[in-house]
Amino acid sequence: MADVRMLSEEPDQRRVLRRAWPYLRPHRAGIAGAVAVNLLSTLALTLVPVLIGRAVDRLLDHDRTGLLVAAGAVLGLVIARMVLLRASEVLLTRAGERVVHRLRDLVVERLGGTPLRFLEAHRGGDLLQRTTVEIAELATFVRGQLPDLISLGGYLVFTTVVLLTSSWQLSALLLVVFAPPMWLLARTFRRAAQRAYPAEAAAQATVAATFAESLQAREQLQLDGATGTWLARLRGDAERYHTTARGAQRAATWIDGTWIVQGLTSAALLVGGGLLAGADLVTVGVVVTFVLASRDLFSSVDDFTLVAGELLESRVGLARLLDLLDATSTDEAAPAAVLTTAAPDRGAAGPAGTDLPGLCADAVTYAYRDGQPVLQDITVHFGPGEHAGIVGETGSGKTTFAKLLCGLYRPDTGTVRASGTDLAALDPAELRRRLVLIPQQVHLIGGTLADNLALTPGRPSRDDYARAAERLGLTGWVAGLPGGVDAELGSRGERLSAGERQLVGLLRAAMIDPEVLILDEATADLDPETAHRIEAAMARLREDRTVLVIAHRQTTIDRLPRVVRLHAGRLTTSAPEESCR
Numbered sequence: 001m002a003d004v005r006m007l008s009e010e011p012d013q014r015r016v017l018r019r020a021w022p023y024l025r026p027h028r029a030g031i032a033g034a035v036a037v038n039l040l041s042t043l044a045l046t047l048v049p050v051l052i053g054r055a056v057d058r059l060l061d062h063d064r065t066g067l068l069v070a071a072g073a074v075l076g077l078v079i080a081r082m083v084l085l086r087a088s089e090v091l092l093t094r095a096g097e098r099v100v101h102r103l104r105d106l107v108v109e110r111l112g113g114t115p116l117r118f119l120e121a122h123r124g125g126d127l128l129q130r131t132t133v134e135i136a137e138l139a140t141f142v143r144g145q146l147p148d149l150i151s152l153g154g155y156l157v158f159t160t161v162v163l164l165t166s167s168w169q170l171s172a173l174l175l176v177v178f179a180p181p182m183w184l185l186a187r188t189f190r191r192a193a194q195r196a197y198p199a200e201a202a203a204q205a206t207v208a209a210t211f212a213e214s215l216q217a218r219e220q221l222q223l224d225g226a227t228g229t230w231l232a233r234l235r236g237d238a239e240r241y242h243t244t245a246r247g248a249q250r251a252a253t254w255i256d257g258t259w260i261v262q263g264l265t266s267a268a269l270l271v272g273g274g275l276l277a278g279a280d281l282v283t284v285g286v287v288v289t290f291v292l293a294s295r296d297l298f299s300s301v302d303d304f305t306l307v308a309g310e311l312l313e314s315r316v317g318l319a320r321l322l323d324l325l326d327a328t329s330t331d332e333a334a335p336a337a338v339l340t341t342a343a344p345d346r347g348a349a350g351p352a353g354t355d356l357p358g359l360c361a362d363a364v365t366y367a368y369r370d371g372q373p374v375l376q377d378i379t380v381h382f383g384p385g386e387h388a389g390i391v392g393e394t395g396s397g398k399t400t401f402a403k404l405l406c407g408l409y410r411p412d413t414g415t416v417r418a419s420g421t422d423l424a425a426l427d428p429a430e431l432r433r434r435l436v437l438i439p440q441q442v443h444l445i446g447g448t449l450a451d452n453l454a455l456t457p458g459r460p461s462r463d464d465y466a467r468a469a470e471r472l473g474l475t476g477w478v479a480g481l482p483g484g485v486d487a488e489l490g491s492r493g494e495r496l497s498a499g500e501r502q503l504v505g506l507l508r509a510a511m512i513d514p515e516v517l518i519l520d521e522a523t524a525d526l527d528p529e530t531a532h533r534i535e536a537a538m539a540r541l542r543e544d545r546t547v548l549v550i551a552h553r554q555t556t557i558d559r560l561p562r563v564v565r566l567h568a569g570r571l572t573t574s575a576p577e578e579s580c581r
């Protein structure tokens with residue numbers, strides 16, 4: 001089977017930040033600046049209880065000036081905290097969104113360039129979930145929770161330092177009563193979350209995939225009366241999702257245990273602080289500082305655990321996104337070959353005959369599934385400018401062969417060459433410009449005919465659309481559509497028949513003007529008028545290019561000068577001397 005790197009449902013989450021670093025590196029200055037400002041604002045907040053403690057001691061010493069200085073400093077710190085926090089949120093959001101934006105662009109680029117085989121091997125809904133929902137969740141995390149997470153992390157560290165320097169005795173008490181159970185709870189939560197969150201994300205992607213597929217196949221499902229079966233499948237997927245979501249909720253309940261630990265610690269601190277102050281081992285101000293700071297510490301731990309839960313969920317999303325980026329990465333340094341025949345000038349200069357590339361399949365084998373080859377050892381040569389048909393019973397491998405001949409698939413073994421150059425080594429843009437396949441089912445996007453024609457490479461203008469229609473004798477057909485070239489074709493072109501969609505494919509091909517054209521005839525019954533339009537347009541397009549037709553209709557087969565036949569994935573008509581000349 002062609003080598004396709006499959007996506008993992010629950011990809012490895014270890015060292016996810018390190019793996020994401022290449023995508024973060026270009027933004028490191030912005031991120032570092034935002035984190036520094038955030039930590040400064042946190043430091044300002046941490047010093048507030050210390051100054052309040054000082055103010056209390058000055059008050060008890062009847063030192064009015066000292067009291068006013070301490071109170072003024074508290075006010076200054078609070079204002080500084082507010083300004084710095086806001087600045088850090090803006091900086092962090094900007095830096096984070098630049099990263100997310102770049103990731104989104106990269107995913108779209110990679111999916112656009114990934115082999116068709118990769119897309120066919122994965123469920124559309126899963127790809128959709130990774131490229132839209134999971135990136136959106138990442139963006140929300142960056143905007144909403146990441147500033148809090150950094151702030152809380154910094155606050156925990158700074159407050160711990162403040163407490164340690166205020167009273168080692170109370171710090172020791174806090175450490176003994178508070179730290180071990182909190183550590184245990186955090187560890188248990190992390191373990192439970194590591195199992196529960198990836199399972200939840202994978203189940204959610206499955207629901208999206210099943211839903212997207214049932215929408216796509218809605219017509220067929222209704223025709224087959226199979227809607228009920230699909231609904232049952234969707235319900236099954238949804239049930240699995242709810243089960244995993246409940247697992248994630250159960251994991252989160254470990255966080256509630258922190259309340260009990262906090263209550264116990266507060267009681268211990270009150271008793272300990274009272275005894276130490278009574279024995280003159282600490283000042284009342286220190287006890288005040290300690291009580292205020294430890295209260296803040298508790299609520300920070302609470303917030304931290306909650307945000308950390310969201311961090312774990314975002315980590316799963318990031319791991320799934322990185323998995324997609326890894327699987328679709330290409331070796332950008334690989335040199336792209338060009339065809340040995342230069343692209344002929346296909347403008348007004350007239351026929352370029354001998355410059356046309358010949359097309360050759362050399363010992364080609366291909367399988368969609370391991371051990372079940374759909375095409376076996378196919379060797380056939382189509383000369384420059386030749387017109388030929390490929391025929392065979394249904395399922396014999398004609399469409400698969402057409403996709404190999406135009407470079408959409410790569411053979412498992414053997415090669416397909418144009419003018420002696422392996423298609424696999426060709427620059428993709430040149431490949432698409434010089435070899436065009438019009439499939440049985442031409443896929444259109446929602447919008448107008450013009451929107452669909454605009455997808456043709458080379459940014460064609462409305463004049464180009466008109467010229468292509470005129471060349472193919474389709475001006476009347478376009479004008480007859482309601483709105484002409486601006487006719488709404490409906491979602492995925494559903495207002496056109498399969499044959500009419502092929503006419504749109506032919507218009508696109510006429511604008512690209514490729515040297516090799518492969519047409520996979522529509523198998524759907526065509527009305528005589530559309531069949532005639534396709535034949536007439538093909539007759540005009542045939543001149544001055546190599547044309548291969550996957551022929552289903554006898555009238556087409558009769559008109560072709562040469563026909564090669566496939567039977568169960570093997571060529572039955574190749575001449576004994578057939579080879580890649």
Ligand SMILES: Nc1ncnc2c1ncn2[C@@H]1O[C@H](COP(=O)(O)OP(=O)(O)OP(=O)(O)O)[C@@H](O)[C@H]1O
Pocket residue numbers: 120368369374392393394395396397398399400401523
């Ligand atoms: N994307 C795919 N994944 C798995 N198997 C596939 C895929 N596409 C085609 N096949 C299988 O490969 C075999 C050849 O299919 P192909 O569409 O190439 O035949 P065909 O000769 O063009 O048929 P038809 O005349 O009905 O269009 C069939 O058994 C088909 O089920």
